[in-house]
Amino acid sequence: MTFYLNQKTLRGFENILTADQIIKAYYFRWRIEIIFKAWKSMLALKQLNFHSEHMLHISIFLKLLLCAFTHGTAFNLELTCRNQNQHVSILRTARVITDSLPLLIAYFFKISPEDLFKFRLQKHAFYERRKDRKNFCERLYISDGRLFSH
DSSP states (O other): OOOOBOSSBBTTOTTTOBHHHHHHHHHHHHHHHHHHHIIIIITTTTOOOOSSHHHHHHHHHHHHHHHHHHHHHHHHHHHHHGGGTOOOOHHHHHHHHHHHHHHHHHHHTTOOHHHHHHHHHHHHSSOOOOSSOOOHHHHHBOTTSOBOOO
């Protein structure tokens, strides 16, 4: 049996679904794919904490909470903007939320932007010490602090 679209129906399914109903069903299926893509790509669902079973459970819980927050935010934005002929992209909403996550966490824990910035600098701006190799600065300077020279 072959199926093809015409103006009104999908041949073979004339008594079941109209072409418009099939298109609407596909729209919802596609929306689910976009939601999963947002969860997987933008919300980094692959990045879980495997240090212990307890940390894995916490990591999964927080990721699911972030997914629910993202979807709720997109849904509320859609409701807010529906009269303005604007539509919300769940992928873009997820990107904004992940980009703003440090600020959201700071707000939640009542941390000032200045303290958050200092913390992130202390945590992420410095080379780590490694036993297997030297970083750029360690290679540049000799042990007594003088600039390396040949």
